Amino acid sequence: MAYYVGVDLGATNVRAAVADGEGTILGRSDAGTPRGPTGITVTEAVLSVTRGACDAAGIDPSEARAAGIGAIGPLDLAEGVVENPANLPDTIDRIPLTGPLSNLLETDRVYLHNDTNAGVIGERFHSERNPDDMVYLTISSGVGAGVCVDGNVLSGWDGNAGEVGHMTLDPHGFMTCGCGHEGHWEGYCSGNNIPRYAAELHAEDPVETALPVEDPDFSAVDVFEHAGRDEFADHVIDQVAYWNAMGVANIVHAFAPLIVFVGGAVALNNPELTLDPIREHLPDMVMSNIPQLELTTLGDDVVLKGAIASALTAGTGDRSRM
Ligand SMILES: [Zn+2]
Known part of the structure; x- marks a missing residue:
């Protein structure tokens, strides 16, 4: 064997x-x-x-x-x-x-x-749905993608293709990314940065909220736990979803996948709150074919x-x- x-x-x-x-x-x-x-x-x-x-x-x-x-x-x-x-x-x-x-x-x-x-x-090997043009996107402690185009998994110089979390989405650079640059997708939407982003939004507009925005242990889990129960938490989740949709739209325009599988702890722990709003925003952001967007079939x-x-x-x- x-x-x-x-x-x-x-x-x-x-x-x-x-x-x-x-x-x-x-x-x-x-x-x-x-x-x-x-x-x-x-x-x-x-x-x-x-x-x-x-x-x-x-x-x-x-x-x-x-x-x-x-x-x-x-x-x-x-x-x-x-x-x-x-x-x-x-x-x-x-x-x-x-x-x-x-x-x-x-x-x-x-x-x-x-x-x-x-x-x-x-995904390509194990999934029922595995066209030659597909993407695996992780939203976890970082944001990144594995991209397959025309049946080839893109590797790039030193293997660093697919660092989509460091695409600039916000030209005003409201948030600084862990890499040191401003306005990167990951700076707003990774598990580590969602609480930082929430705290910055709250500092700009200190509305009433149950979120422990000033607690050093404040985490992305707190934000998602308050969904539907706290107006500010919902606002943060909406903003994160908007940046996620913009990031996915950029991926779609660059690589034209038929399907985008999404994994990583943020998506796996909050599949509806992460995926549904991206699906809703995409038609307003994409000029070409809109791919299927699914949670990874392989979990953790x-x-x-x-x-x-x-x-x-x-x-x-x-x-x-x-
Ligand atoms: Zn970055």
Whole structure:
């Protein structure tokens, strides 16, 4: 029997799974992503959960035929490493992935992707609806997209295509993005930035609200929990939805997808409040075909299952490449 390994390296968790030739998961393992001291510590955690997944599947790591990795960025694809990850401590500069995993599994067939590209590969492979032109959009601690055009998953220079969260939506730059630039989509709509945005809106117009806008623990969860019960919370959700729709409209005009799958914690935890308003706004913003917009079919496993799909299809997600 042929075995395939998938790895999902996120800022919070690192997970691995072993699947059979159909992509069915036989064993899995996960751990918290180490906060350092160095990138090698993170590499070791990746190898450790991979060994754990092999144990759970009852195979030796050398029995794996190929592996896929969906990782936080930015990547250096040529070197097979994560380079200065934005959401991990500064002491972690370089996380070697492709080489160490190749050594452990005794195979050269290790495919590295950023996590959103793994997402679109996963949707392409696993979903009933998988046209050649499709997008996977994550709205989570960051905003990003994996894009498939004419059957090719776009990678770009150093693998950084699809950083749509850093498209400028607001020329007035009301919010500053985590990357340091102003007016970026992610600065308004990521899970980390929704509470910051709400606090800024409230500072401009301090209306009555039950939201704890000045509490250091104020989070996106508070905003969505008050939906329908607090006028200011509804206003914030409306504004976030408007920026999300504008971002999706830009994606539509650039790539002409037939379907956009949306994942990430903000969307998965609040599917109606996130997706419905985007669907409502799109006809007013898009001059070409309006794509279907759906919640990811793969839930929290979208990156892990995408990594497995990559291993099965030589890095493409295309079932005809199995
Ligand atoms: Zn940015």
